[in-house]
Every structure is written in structure tokens, then in C-alpha cells.
Amino acid sequence: MFLQNLQRVLRQNIREYGMYIALFVIMVIFTITTDRVFISSRNLSNLLNQTGYIAVLAVGMTLVIVIRHVDLSVGFLAGFLGAVTAIALVSWGWPVYVVIPVVLALGVIAGLITAFPVAQLGIPSFVASLAGWLIYRGLLLLATEGTGTIIIPDEAFNAIGNGYIPDLPLSGFLPETHKLTLLIGLIAIVLFIASELNGRRTKQAYNFEVLPMDIFILKLVFVSALIGGITWVLAGYNGLSWTVVIMLLVVGVYHFVTSQTVLGRHIYAIGGNPEAAELSGISVKRLTYVVFGSMGMLSALSGILFTSRLQSATTTAGTLFELDAIAAAYVGGVSAAGGVGKVLGSIIGALVMTSLTSGMNLMGVGIAYQYIVRGAVLVAAVVFDVATRSRGK
């Protein structure tokens, strides 16, 4: 009975759960092949920090692809704004708390500029953002031309990409582990279970289909164990890094906006059928600006995270970020046809891609083979997505 239920639920929801399972399988494989180095606290912590700057881009890119566009300019925009950040901190001597909001605002403006020809003149976003790609690449070179790599000595700024959240001052209790991280993990598990129970009750009140009880419990246990496991592992090293905190915040906010708000629903409506959305009183133009503006802001954030991680701005920063972000979104189940795709999916997609890199690095696989494997995974993910699309509801 239980196995039958499990089989049925998996078959019906294979699209939704597929990438979670894929991520899990990839992690298990690398844990075995690297003799558990992959799952070590240190490696997992690094892996998440590396995912940060791509993950925030993937979140923004999800919305861009959902409204049937693409933004190729985000990589070099991130690079360029990273350089601007460095210059403002080093040459102009601005304080961090001024630089960051200013750079984020610049990102929004850059996004709106990309959106202008798309929304106003109907130019394909591929072309408009390709122009941006060239322009920001040029601007990045200009900005770093005189100095070359700009080293940033500001410790507060560098902590964003390299630092960890402070621990609770409880000395005797659980030494060697990061208590605040554990506490946050515990709260996350409680919130998750509460929201799942609540959702289930509401659905039942409307006689909607819900998971069978045993499968539902399995899901709760599985996800709770996953959150618990990851926080436990992280707590064994330095705890949550600021990068992960920022990433979680971005994902949380975007997940909420896309799934619960009028704005989010309008964005998906435009992706599903722009003409019907327009005739339903939704301004496609305005939301195109909103989506590209948010993409620009997240590009700036990505630039800040990357620059902080390297503690410097370089002439090649941001190269190929845009393609990594797009790949993450597709692996995460975003549909190129528009209207379909979740922020959480794209984050999982980004984790899948960095896990592959990290795992293969640990195994000593050559970079050439790494590209090939990642390409194969991308194709496999999209093929899987298309093949399972006709099923599901």
C-alpha cells in the first residue's frame, strides 16, 4: 500500500520532485566517489558560497524567462558593477553602507535601460541584452583599464562573501558546533512543517486532492531531515555564511512574491499568454520593466557577492555568469515557452550545477570533461522536463 502510494505520487509529480531527487542522487554519488569529502562541512560550506552569485542571478533570470524573454547582459553587468563597487570603496573612499544601496540602484537602472527597447519598441530581448553584454563588457574593461585588478581592503565588505554569522555566546553547550545555525535550522523545520500542515488542511477543506497520509509524513520527514542534515553539517564548520543568508533571503522574498502576490500572478499570466493578460487589464509593458529592473538589481547583488568573495574586482569578472544562470533556470524546470517555472526550482538547478563542478573537482576530473558532463546534464534535465510535461496536471 505504502509503496503503491509512493509510486503513484512520484509518477504524478515527477516533474516537481525530479530535480530534488536528481540533486540528492548527485550528492550521494559524489559523497561515495570522493570518500565523503564532498559532504564534509568545509566542502558543503564552500559549495554554497560558490553557488551564491549564480543563484541570485538564476532567481532573476527565472522571471525573465517566465515572461518569455532572456537577459544576456547580466554577467558583465555584474562584473562592471562589481568594479564600480571596488572603485567606490577604494578610490572614492565611500563607506560600505552607502556603496551597496547605490550599486543596487545602479543595477535597477541598468535593467530598466535593457527593458526600454524591449517594452517600448518590441525589440527581441535577445538582441537588446546582447547589446548590453557588449557594452558592459566594454565598461568593465574601461573601469579596470588603468588599475588592472582592484584589491579591496575593506573587511566589512569582504565579509559578505567570506564571513560567517556570529554564534550564540553559550560556551559550555555543544562546543565545536555553531549554535545559531542549528537554531535557525530548527526554526526552518518547524516553519516548514507548520506551513505544510496548514496548506493540507486548507486543501482538504476545499476537497482538493492531497497526498496520502503516509506519503505526506514521508515528505515531511525527508525534507526536515534534509534541512536538519545540511544545517548540522554547516554548523560543524563555521555555520551559515553571509552569502548563504543573503541567498536565502533573496529566494524567500522572490518565492513569496511569485507565489502569493498579485504582482507574481500577473507575471505568470503574461508568460502564459501575453495578449490575454493585456486584455485582462495587466500592463505587459510595466511588468517588463519590473522584471528587468529586478534582474538588474540582482545582477548588482551578484556583482557585489562575487567581488567580495574575491576581495577584488578583476577585468574578467562576470564572464559567462549569464549562461550559468540560464542553465540553472532550465535545469530547474523553467520552460522556454514562458509562464512556467519556479524560483525554488532554479535554485536547485544552480545547486545541481555547482555540485557537479565541486564534485568533479574533488574527483580530479579535467575541466574539459566537466563542461561536457554539465552540458549532458543540462540536456538531460530539459529532455526530462519536456517528456514529463504532458503528464502532471
Added chain:
Amino acid sequence: MTTPILEMRNITKTFPGVKALNNVSFQVAEGEIHCLVGENGAGKSTLMKVLSGVYPHGDYAGDILFGGQVQKFRSIRDSEHAGIAIIYQELALVPEMTVYENIFLGNEISSGPLINWNETIRRAGEMLKKVGLDVNPAEKVRNLGVGKQQLVEIAKALSREIKLLILDEPTAALNENDSENLLNLLRGLRDHGVTCILISHKLREVMAVADSVTVLRDGQTICTLDAHKGEVSEGAMIKHMVGREIDNIYPRREHKEIGEVLLEVKGLNAYDLARGRPVLREVNLNVRRGEIVGLAGLMGSGRTELALSIFGNAAGYRMQGEVALKGRRRHFTHPKKAIEAGVAYVSEDRKAKGLILIQDVKQNITLASLRSIAARGIVNANAEVKIANEYRASLNIKTPTVEQRVSNLSGGNQQKVCLGKWLFVKPEVLILDEPTRGIDVGAKFEIYTLMNSLVQRGMSIIMISSELPEVLGMSDRVYVVASGRIAGELPIAEASQEKIMHLATN
């Protein structure tokens, strides 16, 4: 009866959870026009998809005999090879290609890898003559009207050696003139020995052209009627289609209470920047509270353009003139503004412009008025389900739950979802553009009844329709639109099909 060219025996086709066809048998005699009628979801299209190989052999139970032989089509290619051509409701032409390229697409006249363009153009000319279409074969299909595109499709079918031509609702998008031409063409083809199967919801058309009629209901063959024995009548067909007799397809309104002018349009001109031509000229029109105003006219006469102009200039025209709502002059710059002011527009093309097909019933119903169930921008999911269920009940939308994707619903139910969406914005003026196109008799009746109850509650309805009986059956007043102008205004007592057609074509 002459020998059947086609015989489908005991066809059963099941989809997960649904028996779409249940032991259907169907015979078509050589050289006849055989009409296939039935409500939406009765299985007509499924049957034709089985026949044309869209559902390959083995995917269904039963036998297909074509030309006396058992056929096992594995794909559309196979059925085309056997001489069966099918023309769908949604045209399958490439708009950016020329007429001759389209006609021979996939069937190019070539020697080796090289296409013989001169021969292609000559042959295309012949085919166009056959279907009575007078256009330059080098014209791009995009520049032709729907009626002409339909004829190009038929020319394309004829360019292959076909024995059986299947048309799925060919006149759904055509005006009366083009429909008449098309029916004449079918008669001509029949006389040249091409057998036709015609799927149609327009029963008058069926009566005009059919040699025999097969009625499907709920995936089963109900009966086959022979026109030459006088068995085909509108009443008989409807009776078999719905399994009951409908005395009057246009329900009567109990009380008519027509009030003050709600919407007034004065001297409206619109210029389509994209097409570079004017679409409306000096249009004057008004609608009163509690009134159904019919907007008749040929396809492309400017009816939809007029609706879009009133509805927040949804097509982005350059406009001049005045629109007043409840005596107040308004200038709607976006459908959003029109909706807020109490105007709603139900598009003629529910799939392309009405619904988000990949989303579910509740999301579609609340789409145009999401803010009304949101607090500080956050959608109240419970309220949404509640509202969707209310409309599901009041409009009798047949769906397992409101979480069903609308692409899985039948045409009539999709149209009801569209109506639900627009009723939820609580409009005062409701513009319905072809509200019953491509939906079955039962659903039509429900929509008419709904329209009556809406105007009785004080709403005003502007109904655009190509079906004259519908215009005459439902309206209190009729405007006829021709070439972007109001060609005439008729009180319902003075209106007749002849008068309307006269105004529309002059």
C-alpha cells in the same frame, strides 16, 4: 446506397479516465457530403484524429476500411498517402510564405533537390482556379483574409491526389458570404467526385449542403440521417445531439426594462498604425441600461476594432472622438482603466486572447480582478477558491475541481470560464465578441440565458456576432457595421437577415 468509400467499425478510443469514443461506427458513401454533428466533447474531432492517423493504429480499438481495404495508419503521412486530407479549425499555413509556397509545402515539385518554382507557380494557379480564388499566387498568406486562407488550405489539399476531404468547422471564422462560397465549392468538389466529411456546429449550413448526417453524442453514434429521404431537419438534429428537444434556442426575456444611456460613442475614428490604415470612421453608438445591442457585420468590417477601441484602446490605435460612460467623458488608455470604470470585453478568440491555457480554472477566473481578493498585494488563496467555486456553480462549468487546467476543458466550458472572469470584474457594460463561436447547442442556450439574466439585473451588453439568427434572436437593437462605419441602426422589430446583409454588404 453506393459502396462506402470509408467505413469505420466499432472504434473505441480511451484517454486516461475518459472513454472519448465508445464503439463508434461510421460509414461514408463515395461522392457525398457527409456531415458530422454533435455537441462539443461528443467525439467528432477525436474520431477524425483516429481516421487521419493522429492517433496511430493500435492506439484505438476497431477497424478502418478505406477504399475497401483495412488501413493501419501510423501517422498523418500514411493517411495523406492513402488520399485523406484533413483541414483543421486552426489553419496550418505559414503566414510569411507565399500562396504557392504554402500550397506545395511538404509536397514540393522538384527535380532532385531543386525546386521547380515556375512549375510550382503554374500549378498553384491551376489549384486556385479550382477553388475559385482570385489572388496572385505570389501574395503572402499573411495578407489574405481568413476566408481566402481557408480556400488556400483547400487548394493545398487538392494539390495532392485526394479522395476524401475532411473539414473541421471550416466556416466557424467565416462571414456569411465566405461561408456560402465555401459551401458552393464543396458542392462543386462533390460533383467532381471528391468525398467530403464536414464537421459543423452551424446546422443551417449542414441542412443546406449535406447528403447525409451522422450525429454523435457522448462518444457514441446516435444515428445517421439521409437528406434525400428528407430526414435532415434542424429540429431532428438538435434532438439527437442533445437527447432532448429544444423548442426555442433563444430564450425569452421575462421583463424588459430599458433605462438610461450607459455608454455613448460619438464621432469615433481609429487609425491602425501597424496596418497603416483607418479602421473606424465617425462611429456613433449608444447602449442603454438593461439592453442587449447586437453588432452585426462581416468579418473585418471593424466590429472587433470598435470593441477594442472602447475597451481601453486595447489594440493601440491612434484615436479621435468621444467615449462617454454614464454621461461622463472618458479616455481609457489601457484595458485596465476600462475595467476599473466598469467595461468588460470577452474576446472572440478565447484560446489566443482570452485564457491562460496553462493555468487552472480559478487563476483564470480571478485574473482580471485579482486585486479585489488581495490585501496589500498578497492574494487571498481561500477567497480565490471560494469565488472560483461560486462561478463554477452559477455558470455550470463542468470541471472536476477549480484546480483543473483550462486547456483540459471543452470549448463551451472554456467560454464559461472566460465569462466568469469578466463577470467577476462586476462590469456595467459587457462586450461579448462572438460569445458562442464553436460551442455546442446546450452551452449556447446556457450563455443566452445568462445574458438575459444579466441585462435584467441592469447590465448592458454589446454582442458582436456573425450568426444572424443569434443577432436577431437576442438583441433589442442592432447596429450594422461595414468598412469601419455604422452602416445602419435597426430596432429589433424592423430587423431581418436580409436587411442586415443588405446594409453589411453595401
